[in-house]
């Protein structure tokens with residue numbers, strides 16, 4: 001952030017009185033501009049035992065497969081956002097949403113929330129951010145072409161849970177990948 005969204009003056013990074021971390025503070029009107037983590041909401045849609053994945057039409061990770069997910073919008077619930085993303089990316093109506101997986105990704109200040117859900121009438125398509133969508137049995141999932149580690153992990157856990165017949169809600173953190181020593 002370079003300029004105050006209230007008055008247009010420059011901002012500086014300082015610790016406001018009574019606070020414990022740096023914030024962008026306007027040098028003119030003294031408005032404090034807080035930035036907080038972003039929430040990504042998505043679905044793990046299942047129809048007749050198969051999981052719906054979308055092949056990304058956009059960067060990052062174009063051509064790779066993912067679960068429908070995206071940034072939560074103001075004024076919606078997390079489940080509502082997950083269903084909206086499923087409609088936008090896979091033209092599928094998510095039903096019976098159940099919270100399933102939370103990932104904290106603190107080094108990029110993101111929180112992921114995935115809901116298990118059904119698919120109304122088994123219908124789906126491909127929205128503008130997807131090249132195609134498809135239903136996969138476990139053996140047919142393109143495991144080497146999954147776009148993001150959180151999606152890979154959630155899918156693996158889902159198929160394991162299904163074998164056990166229970167779907168506990170899990171919360172864990174994804175840490176920054178360490179560079180190999182030079």
Ligand SMILES: [Zn+2]
Pocket residue numbers: 004005006007008009026027028029030031
């Ligand atoms: Zn200002």
